[in-house]
Amino acid sequence: MKRDAKRAEQVLRRLLRSKDRMDAASHEEWPVRRLARVSGVSEAHFARSFKDAFGVPPHRYLLTRRIERAKALLRDTDLSITEIAFQTGWGSLGTFGRTFRDVTGESPSELRRRQKAAQHALERVPHCFVSAAHRPDLKTAVSEKRRRDSGAIDTPEETEVP
Amino acid sequence: MSQGVEVAGLYVRDQDEALEFYVDKLGFRVHTDARNGDYRWLTVQHPDQPSFQLGLFTPQAPLVDAATAQGLREAVAKGAMPPLVLVVDDCRAAYDELRARGVDFTQEPIDRYGNVDASFRDPSGNGWKMLQARRS
Numbered sequence: 001m002k003r004d005a006k007r008a009e010q011v012l013r014r015l016l017r018s019k020d021r022m023d024a025a026s027h028e029e030w031p032v033r034r035l036a037r038v039s040g041v042s043e044a045h046f047a048r049s050f051k052d053a054f055g056v057p058p059h060r061y062l063l064t065r066r067i068e069r070a071k072a073l074l075r076d077t078d079l080s081i082t083e084i085a086f087q088t089g090w091g092s093l094g095t096f097g098r099t100f101r102d103v104t105g106e107s108p109s110e111l112r113r114r115q116k117a118a119q120h121a122l123e124r125v126p127h128c129f130v131s132a133a134h135r136p137d138l139k140t141a142v143s144e145k146r147r148r149d150s151g152a153i154d155t156p157e158e159t160e161v162p
Numbered sequence: 163m164s165q166g167v168e169v170a171g172l173y174v175r176d177q178d179e180a181l182e183f184y185v186d187k188l189g190f191r192v193h194t195d196a197r198n199g200d201y202r203w204l205t206v207q208h209p210d211q212p213s214f215q216l217g218l219f220t221p222q223a224p225l226v227d228a229a230t231a232q233g234l235r236e237a238v239a240k241g242a243m244p245p246l247v248l249v250v251d252d253c254r255a256a257y258d259e260l261r262a263r264g265v266d267f268t269q270e271p272i273d274r275y276g277n278v279d280a281s282f283r284d285p286s287g288n289g290w291k292m293l294q295a296r297r298s
Contacts, residue, residue: 005232009175012239013287019241020268020283053240129245 004096014039015053018046019061026065030058060138066090067103068135074108075115081108102142169205171217172246173238174286177204180218183284187263188248190216201225239287246290253294260292288295 018035036046037059050058070088073079079087085096085108101107106114139150174180181204184190190206193215197203200222205215221234238241250256253271257280261267268289269281276296283289 005235007238009232009235012236013175016239016241016283016287024269 011039011041011049012053014041015050018050018058019054022058022062022065022150026062026069029089030062032058056138060141063099063103063142064138065135067100068131070096070100070108071104071111071115071134072131074112077087081112084108099142102146103136108153167214169215169217171205171219172284172286172288173221173234174218174233174288175220175238177202177218177220179285180204181206183265184216184218187260187265220277227230241283241287241289242290242296246288246291248292250292250294253280253292255281256292256294 008011021038022030022035032043032046033096035050036043039046039049041049041148047057050061055083066088070084073084073087074081077084081097082093088096090096097107100111108118112145169197172180181192181195184206185192190208193205193207195202195204202220204218206218207215221231223231226234257267259273260282263283266285267280267282269279271278271280278294281289281293282292
């Protein structure tokens, strides 16, 4: 096998470590510097390499994991929405509620009501896979989605949330 | 039992490395290690499961073309291959033991409704869920 191909493969394997670390602790802060260190990739190249590998920028990926976790906690626990916001890594309840609605199309309390009413027959599937299947498939930045929903026509530079 | 699944395979980036991982770290045994030129048919077995073999294969020509092989290798490195589940009697004990042997855990043991599970990856990037199922 060519040396370049081998190297590309090794970089991907190291980028996977960053993804795994975010999966394991999505409530923590993951600045690019920290992620780049986990993967042994330069800070300058990290975000681009991650997006090339996994199709989403690192912080959008983190956001989907936080929303996924929040959805699971809303469904499976009786924790208050404030408690869930803080447990899943948001600094404020307002940001959590707004982002949650932007991503899922409903508020945390609406989702909780709907989920509790529905009966799920998923007990035979290992929990983590069920959870991953419900991960929001976020193809655009939340800021972009917000802008489109509000009907704005200007398209400034994409900013990552959070 | 005479009918059923006998071999299911994983793609790995390096068969020597995979053999060392599955045998020395996870405690599997080699079932078949046969070479024919560049091709190596390598399967391992869980010691409690004599009727099943886990194949450790590399994506390689001529079984697939070179570009496809590279795509598959990258998919493995990105952790994009399907889930694998290893059932154990005691997840926390197995976690301590495997971690001491250098297994790369991506999730510590977590209790979920009576089940306990942890996650690890093989050196290639294949993800395993290690599951201690609730006694029913």
